[in-house]
Amino acid sequence: MEPLRGDGTTVGETTVVARGCRLDDAPVRAVLETDARPRFFWAAGTESIAARGSAATVTAGGQSRFGDVQAAVEALFEDCSVPDRLPSVARPRAFGGFAFHNGSHEGGDSPWDGFPGAAFFLPEIQVTVRDDDAWLTATATGPEAAAEAEALLDEWRDRLADHSEREPGPPPGISHRERTPTRDGWREQVSAAISGVDRGDLQKVVLAQSLKVALEADLSVPDVMARLSRTYPDCYRFMLSPESGGTFFGATPERLVSVRGRTVRTEALAGSTGRGDTPAEDEWLAAELLESEKDRHEHKLVADAIRDQLEPFASTVRIGDRTIRRLATVQHLRTSITAELDDDEHVLSLVEALHPTPAVGGLPPDAALRTIRETEAFDRGWYAAPIGWVDAAGNGTFAVGLRSAVATEREATLFAGAGIVADSDPDREWDEVQLKYRPILDELE
Known part of the structure; x- marks a missing residue:
């Protein structure tokens, strides 16, 4: 794929123009708190990105x-002019994602209005922070386009200079909860999946639950x-507000794929x-997990x-050692x-x-996908x-x-799942989902 066009491109021949500048500070909240949609937030390692508004x-x-x-994004970038002096960290990116299933879910009410099968956008404003390096990028x-990108850049450079980060407010609180399925329903679903494994129809299937909560204050x-x-x-950590509908957000431990060069x-x-109440209990639980035949089997399948x-x-695929990934x-x-x-x-393509992956x-x-569709009584949407x-x-x-979770101001729907294999226990899997x-629940209660 050819890189973005540089300073030598004639602006009249291109429809997308980006301009950028370095920032002394990068209050990403100022980008996310605007009314403009779509909005996107991404943070991983030493890099965080906030984006808003759609140039395309x-x-x-x-x-x-x-x-x-892929074809549309490649065509979009081929028609984009970016100054050669703009470093890679500040160059425009397309942000977005996909639905879990190919088609829509035929179950009941869905919180996923506004989330199509796939959606990506090239933002008007992109603030990127990597280590101590902060950049503002404007695209029109x-x-x-060239004049509009310069104007956007000047407007937001001044706007960000006048903005200071504030401490986040308290969680909104929860007034009502609705689980799908119930605990008894979950036992039935897991037992049916285990029967599918015993018959040889499945090796593993990941079944999910949804938890709809009503909030006491605006989120x-x-x-x-x-x-x-x-x-x-x-x-x-990610957040996506599409052009209409709710906001999808979360803090996932799992990378699907990262590509840089080859x-x-x-x-x-x-x-x-789970996590232990003491360091000794934590280590005991980790050792038990490493030796668990059921969990090792599930992990090896993935x-x-x-x-x-x-x-x-x-040309080569290298598999690392099996380790423990500790979260809160x-x-x-x-x-x-x-x-x-x-x-x-x-x-x-990757x-x-x-x-x-078999993990989801x-x-x-x-x-497995057929079993998920036939079993789950809710729309996964973009979950997993x-x-x-x-x-x-x-x-x-x-x-x-x-x-x-996917949320509006006063309602959120959380999702979590567990991998079901031959020796899964429905009650233990239920407890795993609650963990x-x-x-997300800790940030809402």
Whole structure:
């Protein structure tokens, strides 16, 4: 894929123009608290990004949505003029994600109005902070794009200079909860899935639950993101408000894929237990997880499947050691996976190849997805699906939308799931799901 056009491009020949400047400070809250939609927030490692407003939007649906988005994004970046002096950290990116399933869910009411099968946008305003380096990027389209981008840049440089970060407010509180399924319904669903494994129809299937909560006060998702960033600094924190509808947000521990050049990084994250009340109990639980036959089996299914999905693209695939991934409320088995590609590949090609991993879907994939559709009485929407960013070179990073919720001002729907294999216990799996609600639930209660 060709990089963005540089200073030598004639503006009259291009419809998208970006301009940028360095910032002394980068109060990302100022970008997220505006009324303009869409809005996006992303934080991982030492990088955080806030984006708002759409210079261009790409949407797609159905089985071909990954390829359709890739083609549209590539065409968009090929028609974009960016100053050569703008460093890679500040160059425009397209932000967005995908629904878990190819088509819409036929169940009851859905909180996912406004979220199509796939949606990406090139933002008007993008603030990027990496380490201590902060940049503002403005993007505009049309015949006057260069002048409009310069005007946006001047407006937001002044606007950000006058803005100071504030402490996040308290959680809104919860007045009512509604679970789908009930505990008895969950036992029936898990037992049916285990029967499918015993018959040989499935090796594993990930069943999810939803928890709808009514809020006592208006929800500020930027406040939630600020608090999540303190509690889960090692997770991928994300927030997306599409052009209409609610806001999808979360703090997920799981990276789907990261592509830089010909190097691909991903991971297997499957098998869970709680955290201990003391360091000794914490270590005991971790050791028990590492030795658990059920969890090791579930984890191996995921790691082997990811390796098999990458091998058609890669000259080498390296599997790391199985380790413990500790979060505030839960511990997971984790294995890092790195691949070197045979040829250049767009990150969205790898996203399509890997989604859904057995960590959120199951094996065999078609049978697992069919079981999920037939079993779950709610719309997964974008839960457990790819969300992230892509740049003009086809590089990018996508996380799996776990530990997440979709919300409006006074209502939120949380999602969490558990992997079901032959020796799963319905009550233990129920308890695991409740632990996975905690990252978001703690920020709402």
